[in-house]
Structure formats: structure tokens, C-alpha cells
Amino acid sequence: MNSIVVGIDGTERGQRALEWAARSAEREGAGLTLLAIIDESAVQAYGTPAEDLRSSIEQMLEAERARMIERHPGLEASTAIVTGKIVECLADAAQKHDMIVMGSHHGASVGETIGGAKGLRVSISTDVPTVVVPSDWDPDAERTGIVVGIGPDDSSDDAVQFGARVALLLDEPLRLVSAWGLPPMLSRSAEAMGGGLRPVGAQFQRNLDALVERLKEQHPSLQVTGEAIEGSAPSRVLVDCSKECRTLVLGTHSRKALGRAVFGSVTHSVLLNLQTPTVVVPKQ
Numbered sequence: 001m002n003s004i005v006v007g008i009d010g011t012e013r014g015q016r017a018l019e020w021a022a023r024s025a026e027r028e029g030a031g032l033t034l035l036a037i038i039d040e041s042a043v044q045a046y047g048t049p050a051e052d053l054r055s056s057i058e059q060m061l062e063a064e065r066a067r068m069i070e071r072h073p074g075l076e077a078s079t080a081i082v083t084g085k086i087v088e089c090l091a092d093a094a095q096k097h098d099m100i101v102m103g104s105h106h107g108a109s110v111g112e113t114i115g116g117a118k119g120l121r122v123s124i125s126t127d128v129p130t131v132v133v134p135s136d137w138d139p140d141a142e143r144t145g146i147v148v149g150i151g152p153d154d155s156s157d158d159a160v161q162f163g164a165r166v167a168l169l170l171d172e173p174l175r176l177v178s179a180w181g182l183p184p185m186l187s188r189s190a191e192a193m194g195g196g197l198r199p200v201g202a203q204f205q206r207n208l209d210a211l212v213e214r215l216k217e218q219h220p221s222l223q224v225t226g227e228a229i230e231g232s233a234p235s236r237v238l239v240d241c242s243k244e245c246r247t248l249v250l251g252t253h254s255r256k257a258l259g260r261a262v263f264g265s266v267t268h269s270v271l272l273n274l275q276t277p278t279v280v281v282p283k284q
Contacts, residue, residue: 005033005080005093006101010060013103013135020133020277021101022068022075027169032068032077033097034061037089057081087118091125101131104274123252123267123280129162134274143276145245146170149238149266150178150208150226159251159281160211164219166247173223176211177241179234180204204228235269242270248278 006021008014018034025032036057061079069075082089094100100122123130148163150156160176167174180201208226215224231237242248250267267280 001028001030001098003031003033003097004028004099004101005035005097007090007103008034008036008061008064009103010057011103011135013133015064015103016135016137016139017101017103017131017133018064018068019071019139020131020137022072022077023139024099024101024131025077026072026075030098032075033093034065034068034077034079035090035093036061036079036081037086038081038083039086040083054081087121087125090118090122094122094126094128094130097128099129099131100126101133103135104132104271123282127282127284129282130280131277132271132274132280133277137277143244143246145173145175146247146249147175147177147238147241147245148249149234149251149270150176150211151251151266152180155253155283156251158283159249159279160215162279162281163247163249164215164222164224166249167224168219168222170246172246173225174215175241175245176208176224176226177238178204178208178226178228179231179237180228181230181232181234201228201230233269235266235273238266238270239273239275242275242278245276248276250278250280251283252280253283 004021004025006018008018021032024030038053038057058079058081061081065077065079068077080093082093090100090102102118102122104118146163146167148156148159150160163174163176205226205228208228212224212226215222229237229241238248238250248270250270252267270278271280
């Protein structure tokens with residue numbers, strides 16, 4: 001990984017995203033770009049002269065860049081300002097880097113719930129990993145481990161490799177989680193017809209066991225486990241599993257494939273209920 005871009009908006013969520021991005025860039029030996037976006041419609045609504053706003057943003061970006069370099073000596077950091085719609089600008093910027101990082105308040109209000117979709121909208125509009133960092137993320141909290149959500153198709157393949165690489169860099173365990181099950185009404189119907197779901201869960205676990213063995217062969221020093229967990233809502237299972245881990249990784253099809261249709265609803269729900277920094281990795 002050579003370069004990371006992080007969206008900065010002068011808020012706490014932007015600062016948390018910046019700290020996460022700086023730590024990741026330092027660990028990866030990557031360059032970091034602090035990006036601010038001037039939304040022309042917002043400028044017109046508030047009546048602030050564009051040149052005054054740009055000057056203020058430049059000062060804010062430089063102050064944040066200097067703060068990060070002081071906290072992370074040796075970090076190569078630059079700044080950039082673009083004008084346009086937020087999601088479109090973030091997606092365009094992501095295509096010039098290897099990862100994009102952004103912050104989220106994950107549903108603190110109606111407005112933030114709507115805004116929380118930005119992470120998903122960016123992630124399905126780009127071919128690089130999108131990281132969404134909750135505004136209440138504590139960089140000094142004692143959390144360990146990487147959790148990867150395993151989908152029912154091949155959309156998780158690149159997410160697994162991403163998670164394994166980070167786990168090895170951090171020397172922390174990798175946990176693969178496959179959520180399976182049916183809504184209560186359908187589950188009861190299956191039981192009534194004598195077709196219990198236990199064999200389904202057993203098959204999910206066998207698939208995970210095989211994946212774990214392949215990863216161990218590829219990376220002998222990797223600490224990796226796999227667990228199939230029954231739950232009527234896959235997103236709730238993943239949210240619960242992410243509460244104590246360092247990072248949650250999810251896979252999705254890239255915009256070149258099926259885009260919004262696959263895994264989008266699960267990813268969206270997780271991003272609106274963030275418990276930890278979450279990485280959405282598109283399958284190439």
C-alpha cells in the first residue's frame with residue numbers, strides 16, 4: 001500500500017478518521033493525503049465568500065497535518081482541497097489512492113443516519129478499500145484482533161486477504177465469522193416441516209474450516225479461527241462480534257460487478273451501527 005487519503009471536515013469524526021489513517025499509513029509506510037471538500041451548494045446556503053472559506057480550510061488542513069506529523073514522526077503527509085459533491089469527490093479521490101478513510105457519527109440523529117450512508121455510497125463507487133471510523137472510536141482502547149465477515153458467495157475473498165495481511169502486520173488474531181439463519185417466521189416453518197436448520201449451520205462451519213486451513217497453509221504464522229454463527233440478521237451478528245475487536249472487515253462486489261445489489265444491505269446496516277473502524281473491501 002503506497003497512499004491513503006482521508007476526508008477532513010473540521011469535526012471530531014474527521015479527527016478520529018485522521019488518527020486512524022495516520023496510524024495505518026505509518027504502519028504501512030504509505031503517504032497520507034488530507035482531503036477537504038468544498039460543497040458549492042453549502043457555500044451558497046451560508047453566504048460565505050468562497051475565497052474566505054478556502055483560506056480557512058487551508059489553515060485547518062495545515063494545522064491538522066502538522067499535528068499528525070508531530071504525533072507520528074516520519075509520516076509523509078500532504079493536503080488537498082477539491083470542490084464538488086461530497087460523495088462524488090470522495091469516490092474520485094479514492095481512485096487515485098490505495099485506501100480511503102472517512103468518519104461517521106453512525107446514526108446519532110436523523111441527519112447523521114442519512115449521512116451514514118456516505119460510507120456505503122463511497123465503497124460501492126470505488127475499487128479500493130473504504131474505511132469508516134466511528135466518531136467515538138478510542139485510539140487508546142485495548143482492543144485486539146481482526147474480524148472478517150464471510151458472505152455466502154465469493155464477495156469476501158479479497159476481504160479475507162486484506163484481513164490476513166493486517167493481522168500479520170499487527171501480530172494479532174484473525175477471526176472469520178459467517179452469519180447464517182432465517183427470519184423467525186421462516187425458521188419456525190422449516191422446523192414444523194421437519195427440515196431443521198442444523199445441517200445448514202454445519203455446512204457453513206465446514207466451509208469456514210476449509211478456509212481456515214487454506215489460510216494457515218498460506219500464512220503459517222497467522223493466528224486464524226472461523227466460526228459460523230446462527231442469527232436472523234447477519235448485520236447484527238457482525239456488529240456484536242465487532243464490539244471488542246480492533247477492526248471489522250467486510251467484502252462486497254466492486255462497481256464493475258453487481259454493485260449495490262450484493263451485501264449492500266448488510267454493509268449499510270453495519271455502517272449505521274458502527275462499533276469499531278470498519279473496512280469495506282471490493283472484490284476485484
